[in-house]
Amino acid sequence: MTQHADARRASLLNAALDAAARGWHVFPLRPGSKRPALHGETACPGTGACAGGHVKWEQRATTDPDRIRAAWSAGAFNIGLATGPSGLVVVDLDVPKGNGDAPGGAATFAALCERAGQTVPATHRVRTPSGGEHLYFTAPTGVRLGNTAGTLAPLIDTRARGGYVVAAGSITPAGRYEALCAPVAAPVPGWLQSILRPAPKPAQPTTGPVAGRSRRYADVALVNEARNVATAADGTRNATLLRAARALGRLVASGDLTRVQVEQALSGAAAGNATQSQRYYDDVIRRGLDWSIAHNPSRGRAA
Structure with missing residues (x-):
């Protein structure tokens, strides 16, 4: 290993240890990349940590300094921070692509804070290479918040x-x-929590068994599509994810599911066996839902 590469590896190891010292669970990303360095389910050797079954990156993320040193001894890995085990909600404020006049995520988030009668919170921030920002918040106790893609506003995602x-x-x-x-x-x-919290399922209307069957069908469809994405083989996951988003988008349009429910289920399913960055998967989900909602009538609206 060259002196420069060795210095970079040491710097990344120290950054990973610093995050772990804060109680944040980390795992290695490919050098110079945003993609997990850990193997996917289809390539799982069934040995080591996976001897009892495939262990995904979220379960392998750790705060153990010895495990972190052992992992980073193998290379100059970037640092993935698993937000769920870390008890975090991270707001990802992106910047517009190109030279358009559209407001960036930071400006839009400031406007959302102002609308709520609040200032932009003082919290841990990380600047991204594109000029965007990650705002770190501690997750509320007893509330299961997942990932969202553009639900708050364009160019604002959450993890x-x-x-x-x-x-x-x-x-x-x-x-x-x-x-x-x-x-x-x-x-x-x-x-912010009130927006990100999945909406409660509406009470069953009193129109008889048809509505009940529709709701049960939507719940089963959500579980099945998420499972299809989670178990999709490498090379087919993107197409499976797009098909799932389009299929479930019809149920968002009909009011049987909320967009947040679908985004969280599909994003979590894709991330659990990731071979691309999470932003890539979120973009696939967003495009699939937008297309399906635009091409399917809402309940009570003529086609």
Whole structure:
């Protein structure tokens, strides 16, 4: 290993140990990449940590310094931070592509805070190589928040259970992820939690057994499509994810499922066996849902 490569590996190891010291669970990403360095289910050798069955990156993420040192001794891995086990909700504020006049995620988030009568929270921030920001919040106790893709607003995604972010210290061809300020993550604001919390299923209408069957069908469809994505073989996962989003988008349009429910289920299923970045999968989900909702009538609206 060259002196430069050895210094980079040491820097990344220290960044991973620093995150773990905060109680944040980390796992290795491919060098210079945002993709997990761990094997997927289809390539699982069934040995080591997986001797009792395939263990996904979220379960392998750790705060154990010895395990972290052992992992990073093998290379200059970037740092994935599993938000669910870490008890975090991370708000990902992206920047517009190109030179358009569309507001960036940071400006839109500031407007959302103002609308809620709040200032932008002072919390741990990480600047991304693109110029965006990750805002770190501690997840509320007893509330299962998942990932969302554009639910708050365009260019704003969130990561919680089933999700991960690239941690500070990581380096990609576009640049470095840098911690900016406020070493402590603040609690997720109440107004934000109320938006991200999956909507309760509406009470069954009194129109007889048809509505009940529709609701049961939607619940089963959500479970089945998420399972299809989670078990899709490498090379077929993207197409499976798009088909699932389009299929479930019809149930969002009909009111049988909420968009947040579908986004969280599919994002978690895709991330559990990831071969692409989570942003890539979230974009596939967003496109599939947008297309399906636009091409299927809402309940009570003529086709």
